[in-house]
Amino acid sequence: MTDIKTTLKALGLDASTLQKGELEIVTPVDGSVIARVPATPVGEVGNVVARAQTAFEAWRTVPAPRRGELIRLFGEELRRHKDDLGRLVTFEAGKIFEEGKGEVQEMIDICDFAVGLSRQLYGLTIASERPGHRMMETWHPIGPVAVISAFNFPVAVWSWNTALAIVCGDPVIWKPSEKTPLTAFACAKLFEQAVKKLGDVPANLVQVVVGKADVGEALVDDPRVPLVSATGSCRMGRAVAPRVAARLGRSLLELGGNNGMIVAPSADLDLVVPGTVFSAVGTAGQRCTSLRRAFIHEDVYDQLVPRLKKAYGSVRIGSPLEAGTLVGPLIDGRAFESMQAALDQARADGGKVTGGERALQDRFPNAWYVSPALVEMPSQTEIVRTETFAPILYLMKYRELDDAVARHNDVPQGLSSCIFTTDLREAEAFMSAAGSDTGIVNVNIGPSGAEIGGAFGGEKETGGGRESGSDSWKAYMRRATNTINYSRELPLAQGIKFDL
Ligand code: NAD
Numbered sequence: 001m002t003d004i005k006t007t008l009k010a011l012g013l014d015a016s017t018l019q020k021g022e023l024e025i026v027t028p029v030d031g032s033v034i035a036r037v038p039a040t041p042v043g044e045v046g047n048v049v050a051r052a053q054t055a056f057e058a059w060r061t062v063p064a065p066r067r068g069e070l071i072r073l074f075g076e077e078l079r080r081h082k083d084d085l086g087r088l089v090t091f092e093a094g095k096i097f098e099e100g101k102g103e104v105q106e107m108i109d110i111c112d113f114a115v116g117l118s119r120q121l122y123g124l125t126i127a128s129e130r131p132g133h134r135m136m137e138t139w140h141p142i143g144p145v146a147v148i149s150a151f152n153f154p155v156a157v158w159s160w161n162t163a164l165a166i167v168c169g170d171p172v173i174w175k176p177s178e179k180t181p182l183t184a185f186a187c188a189k190l191f192e193q194a195v196k197k198l199g200d201v202p203a204n205l206v207q208v209v210v211g212k213a214d215v216g217e218a219l220v221d222d223p224r225v226p227l228v229s230a231t232g233s234c235r236m237g238r239a240v241a242p243r244v245a246a247r248l249g250r251s252l253l254e255l256g257g258n259n260g261m262i263v264a265p266s267a268d269l270d271l272v273v274p275g276t277v278f279s280a281v282g283t284a285g286q287r288c289t290s291l292r293r294a295f296i297h298e299d300v301y302d303q304l305v306p307r308l309k310k311a312y313g314s315v316r317i318g319s320p321l322e323a324g325t326l327v328g329p330l331i332d333g334r335a336f337e338s339m340q341a342a343l344d345q346a347r348a349d350g351g352k353v354t355g356g357e358r359a360l361q362d363r364f365p366n367a368w369y370v371s372p373a374l375v376e377m378p379s380q381t382e383i384v385r386t387e388t389f390a391p392i393l394y395l396m397k398y399r400e401l402d403d404a405v406a407r408h409n410d411v412p413q414g415l416s417s418c419i420f421t422t423d424l425r426e427a428e429a430f431m432s433a434a435g436s437d438t439g440i441v442n443v444n445i446g447p448s449g450a451e452i453g454g455a456f457g458g459e460k461e462t463g464g465g466r467e468s469g470s471d472s473w474k475a476y477m478r479r480a481t482n483t484i485n486y487s488r489e490l491p492l493a494q495g496i497k498f499d500l
Pocket of ligand 1: 234287415
């Protein structure tokens with residue numbers, strides 16, 4: 001298996017220069033330190049923003065299709081380095097190699113989307129109430145965008161933001177998770193390659209700052225950053241949102257999820273079983289869209305639960321670098337502790353836990369592998385309403401769909417949800433205004449694994465932001481409403497007479 005040094009080298013990074021900083025980068029694969037990188041001094045962040053502003057002044061006047069060409073070239077770099085970057089994601093975040101490559105594929109997809117978008121930054125033409133007048137909307141670049149990202153999607157989330165921001169005319173300042181800066185350096189290198197190929201591109205369109213919350217806060221507080229796009233826990237969002245609001249900036253928040261599933265009596269259980277397993281144990285339960293709660297109709301509960309237990313028993317836990325592994329490690333020991341604490345609480349609340357133990361301790365004494373847990377709960381207690389970033393799936397029975405939907409919605413988060421049913425009425429009711437209250441609502445597929453073509457994000461404590469497809473690009477631009485008078489009169493709006 002290719003080692004970390006070779007992987008870094010293939011991505012244009014020199015492993016020996018990544019050994020001199022104070023931030024230790026630990027691979028969750030075996031718990032070893034793979035790099036030591038310097039944090040950006042907080043006092044330096046202002047200079048980074050100033051450089052982004054200079055880049056903005058040049059980039060905003062470059063025609064959008066040419067900005068799209070840069071993203072097209074970047075997409076080509078990603079295609080060329082898909083395996084290398086995917087492997088680095090595996091080393092740094094611990095997700096299995098297939099999912100690491102899947103993340104890079106998502107980057108490629110959003111690049112393709114953004115290239116098309118670069119020729120479609122349309123505004124409306126609006127009927128004016130005044131004769132000889134025309135109204136229209138124009139969309140302009142907004143300015144430097146700060147992207148704060150989480151450890152679990154170390155590259156895709158950045159690319160969702162960056163591919164759109166760059167075609168929209170905005171430079172990006174990226175603060176990756178302090179746990180995953182190497183993938184950020186690699187992406188910045190690949191982006192640089194695309195910049196070189198296009199030529200005549202302002203410097204500093206993409207800059208990376210490294211560090212913990214204090215570095216993020218310096219970006220968040222800077223009034224020269226009109227948009228802060230922050231992905232991470234609700235705790236982080238609660239700290240970031242008021243600070244951006246205090247300077248009347250714009251924030252795009254992508255925070256925690258506590259995603260639910262309803263399994264109706266008519267559900268095709270042959271779809272439910274694999275859909276559940278992928279959604280609940282994929283990325284070791286460390287996706288914002290991971291399935292965490294299942295409401296199963298009492299008529300099918302006794303059929304489904306043994307099938308789920310059997311499927312869970314056959315899931316292969318192992319090194320994420322090895323082919324055939326489905327469940328890799330948790331990110332660190334703290335994640336393991338919070339999983340165990342959640343399971344203890346669930347037991348105290350009357351839950352029956354299957355799985356959840358530490359795994360592969362002999363082979364990886366310094367890493368944190370677990371067997372995914374199924375927890376049969378008598379009711380939706382407080383611990384079920386809490387996002388625990390680990391593979392725990394709470395199973396609950398229901399009798400009436402209305403009650404299941406009400407319980408489904410009775411959590412603080414609102415990211416993703418699904419129903420398995422072959423009853424059209426139930427499917428439509430779940431997607432209706434009185435149905436699921438999440439930003440992503442699926443029928444007959446699990447809640448995780450979104451496509452880039454749709455707007456991604458959620459409601460309530462998930463933060464309300466939308467990224468990626470559909471019209472999410474509008475968040476990265478400012479809208480001007482233009483009224484043009486081509487008549488020889490000056491009629492006022494609302495029929496006001498103002499005779500001089
Ligand atoms: P985290 O909140 O610990 O950190 C996320 C990022 O925020 C990091 O870069 C961190 O340094 C930064 N940060 C933390 N406090 C900050 C502050 N006060 N000011 C500025 N920056 C700050 O999250 P994590 O553990 O890396 O990721 C897991 C969480 O992210 C889960 O809750 C998961 O659901 C969520 N997540 C959400 C989405 C989504 O799209 N909704 C996607 C991925 C992850």
